[in-house]
Amino acid sequence: MTTDTAQTNPPPAGPPPAQHDLASEFLDRSTPISRLRNLLHRYPALSPAIVLVVAIVIFGIISPRFFFVNNLSLITQQVAVVGTLAIAQTLVILTAGIDLSVGAIMVLASMVMAQTAARNGVPAPLALLLGLIVGLAAGGLNGVLVTRLKLPPFIVTLGTLNIFLAITLLHSNSASVVGTDIPGLITWTGTTFPVVGVGITYGVVLMLVLYIVMAFVMGRTAWGRHVYAVGDDKEAARLTGIRVNRVLLSVYVVAGAILAVGAWIQIGRADAASPNAGTDLNLDSITAVVIGGTSLFGGRGTLWGSLLGALIVGVFRNGLALAGLDVLYQTLAVGILVIVAVSLDQWIRKVRN
Amino acid sequence: MDQKGTKLTTTDSSRPASTLPYTQPVLKATGLVKTYGKVVGLDGVDIELYQGEVLAVIGDNGAGKSTLIKCLTGAEVPDGGEIWLNGRQMSFKRPQDAKQFGVETVYQGLAVSPALDIASNLYLGRELRKPGILGSVFRVLDSKLMRKNAKAELDRLGISTLQDVTVAIENLSGGQRQAVAVARAAAFGSKVVVLDEPTAALGVRETNQVLDLIRRLRDEGIPVILVSHNMPNVFDVADRIHIQRLGKRAATITPKSHNMTEAVAIMTGAASA
Numbered sequence: 344m345t346t347d348t349a350q351t352n353p354p355p356a357g358p359p360p361a362q363h364d365l366a367s368e369f370l371d372r373s374t375p376i377s378r379l380r381n382l383l384h385r386y387p388a389l390s391p392a393i394v395l396v397v398a399i400v401i402f403g404i405i406s407p408r409f410f411f412v413n414n415l416s417l418i419t420q421q422v423a424v425v426g427t428l429a430i431a432q433t434l435v436i437l438t439a440g441i442d443l444s445v446g447a448i449m450v451l452a453s454m455v456m457a458q459t460a461a462r463n464g465v466p467a468p469l470a471l472l473l474g475l476i477v478g479l480a481a482g483g484l485n486g487v488l489v490t491r492l493k494l495p496p497f498i499v500t501l502g503t504l505n506i507f508l509a510i511t512l513l514h515s516n517s518a519s520v521v522g523t524d525i526p527g528l529i530t531w532t533g534t535t536f537p538v539v540g541v542g543i544t545y546g547v548v549l550m551l552v553l554y555i556v557m558a559f560v561m562g563r564t565a566w567g568r569h570v571y572a573v574g575d576d577k578e579a580a581r582l583t584g585i586r587v588n589r590v591l592l593s594v595y596v597v598a599g600a601i602l603a604v605g606a607w608i609q610i611g612r613a614d615a616a617s618p619n620a621g622t623d624l625n626l627d628s629i630t631a632v633v634i635g636g637t638s639l640f641g642g643r644g645t646l647w648g649s650l651l652g653a654l655i656v657g658v659f660r661n662g663l664a665l666a667g668l669d670v671l672y673q674t675l676a677v678g679i680l681v682i683v684a685v686s687l688d689q690w691i692r693k694v695r696n
Numbered sequence: 697m698d699q700k701g702t703k704l705t706t707t708d709s710s711r712p713a714s715t716l717p718y719t720q721p722v723l724k725a726t727g728l729v730k731t732y733g734k735v736v737g738l739d740g741v742d743i744e745l746y747q748g749e750v751l752a753v754i755g756d757n758g759a760g761k762s763t764l765i766k767c768l769t770g771a772e773v774p775d776g777g778e779i780w781l782n783g784r785q786m787s788f789k790r791p792q793d794a795k796q797f798g799v800e801t802v803y804q805g806l807a808v809s810p811a812l813d814i815a816s817n818l819y820l821g822r823e824l825r826k827p828g829i830l831g832s833v834f835r836v837l838d839s840k841l842m843r844k845n846a847k848a849e850l851d852r853l854g855i856s857t858l859q860d861v862t863v864a865i866e867n868l869s870g871g872q873r874q875a876v877a878v879a880r881a882a883a884f885g886s887k888v889v890v891l892d893e894p895t896a897a898l899g900v901r902e903t904n905q906v907l908d909l910i911r912r913l914r915d916e917g918i919p920v921i922l923v924s925h926n927m928p929n930v931f932d933v934a935d936r937i938h939i940q941r942l943g944k945r946a947a948t949i950t951p952k953s954h955n956m957t958e959a960v961a962i963m964t965g966a967a968s969a
């Protein structure tokens with residue numbers, strides 16, 4: 344079967360030709376601009392990919408140190424946590440929701456992992472499991488509030504963001520746990536190994552594995568398709584026979600599990616667990632997803648786009664810092680990127696009409 | 697199916713001429729009530745659909761046609777009344793309950809997912825998985841098979857306006873989207889097919905294709921409920937006509953017993969049956 348298609352299909356040079364005859368009647372192909380728009384509409388990850396390549400080239404020219412192996416290693420580590428949070432964020436945004444509590448859930452889970460192991464003498468694997476359970480429960484709470492109380496996700500997660508932060512501070516007495524007190528298994532995600540000279544941590548590998556697994560789930564399973572359908576048009580999905588609330592709830596629970604893995608990666612990266620770690624991770628994760636071409640209106644976007652988005656954020660922050668610019672310019676650049684990305688999304692979506 | 701030719705003379709105009717007097721309806725509802733706050737959508741509606749017929753439902757805007765369809769097919773749970781399918785009482789809680797019993801519906805808003813392609817839409821909610829552990833354990837979809845089947849199904853149904861099943865719905869014209877929704881219902885409806893204004897956005901040729909499809913379904917043994925504002929179409933294809941007025945059934949007529957003017961008069965309340 345598979346060899347069969349390899350022969351009958353035309354060579355994969357650009358988009359398959361016959362496929363778009365029908366669509367082309369209804370798309371405006373008259374100008375180069377509208378053709379570009381159609382292209383971006385079809386491949387949402389294309390624009391972030393271009394931005395990333397351009398950014399890397401420019402920062403490489405500005406500062407030769409950008410391509411030093413230590414620096415590349417640093418960028419991947421910086422991206423690992425935000426990139427993992429962006430997976431959870433992508434799932435929620437695909438359902439036309441938003442999760443403001445991703446950072447708070449991650450910090451809560453990381454404090455549970457580190458503290459139960461360091462202070463309460465819980466064995467490391469069990470401590471990780473406890474963190475995972477906390478992540479699942481926190482995501483589940485978001486999901487229940489969104490589906491049962493029918494509150495907008497923005498409001499629900501704004502509330503739970505503060506609740507989770509308060510619980511974290513109470514539970515930890517606002518004190519960090521340093522790496523030397525934490526068992527090796529929990530800080531393992533910070534261990535590096537060389538890949539063509541660049542030090543890569545197991546945390547980065549873990550993030551990539553999560554991307555591969557979740558991209559597979561989103562693209563090749565009914566659940567993934569239903570997540571898109573629910574985000575696309577909730578009522579249509581319901582009438583088609585999809586259990587909308589069940590899909591929504593499961594999205595928040597899965598997001599919680601991913602955030603727990605993010606917590607593990609964060610502990611390795613920081614070689615510590617701090618209750619104040621996650622404050623700007625929320626917005627960075629949303630930024631990554633939005634830059635990555637996922638629409639805030641739901642139903643449109645890819646995980647790979649979010650990974651590109653996380654890399655863009657990481658490269659911008661790193662490159663601007665190397666160029667000797669103050670942190671405030673990094674923040675400025677990220678802010679501009681978000682506005683540009685959302686405007687681009689709006690513009691691309693006009694293809695529909 | 698040779699009953700079609702044998703016209704039984706019956707005094708009861710609410711039964712199709714083609715059905716024996718005491719055949720039980722395939723789908724029947726009695727006393728359906730549905731209110732939305734203070735708005736009464738359905739005010740005690742009865743409806744019967746018999747084997748071998750096309751039952752049209754007509755009525756003014758807001759008469760409760762779509763509400764009736766939704767209550768019959770699980771999209772809304774009625775506040776009161778009973779629904780029977782082949783003599784069994786049903787309580788549809790959600791659309792998939794009705795689908796499970798072979799009742800397929802095209803809702804007025806079409807209920808298609810714009811970002812997904814035609815094949816995915818046809819199979820949405822009942823996806824096919826790969827054989828073996830790939831499908832059973834890893835839940836992998838068999839997209840290739842779904843595309844192949846979708847294409848075959850469109851050919852079988854004679855829906856020529858959809859050529860390529862990998863095109864996203866949002867890139868289709870309004871009429872093509874409607875064709876997708878009709879194809880989905882026709883492909884999976886094994887007991888009853890319900891169509892709420894399936895030809896509203898269609899051209900003359902495409903409308904005729906859908907009307908042909910409706911007749912073919914009926915002749916293959918699947919009775920059809922058709923909601924439409926298009927009187928010539930209704931009188932063309934329907935065996936009986938349910939006239940909905942102000943949330944109630946005003947009358948059930950046949951194209952033989954009444955003409956269009958009389959039907960419109962009943963619809964608007966200018967005359968009674």
Ligand SMILES: Nc1ncnc2c1ncn2[C@@H]1O[C@H](COP(=O)(O)OP(=O)(O)OP(=O)(O)O)[C@@H](O)[C@H]1O
Pocket residue numbers: 732735736737755756757758759760761762763764804
């Ligand atoms: N979800 C809803 N919420 C509130 N009121 C509703 C809802 N759905 C229908 N109604 C009301 O119920 C009544 C019947 O509506 P329905 O959609 O069944 O009419 P219809 O006969 O299908 O009209 P049309 O020909 O315009 O499609 C209307 O008064 C409408 O306002």
Ligand SMILES: [Mg+2]
Pocket residue numbers: 761762763804892
């Ligand atoms: Mg209607």
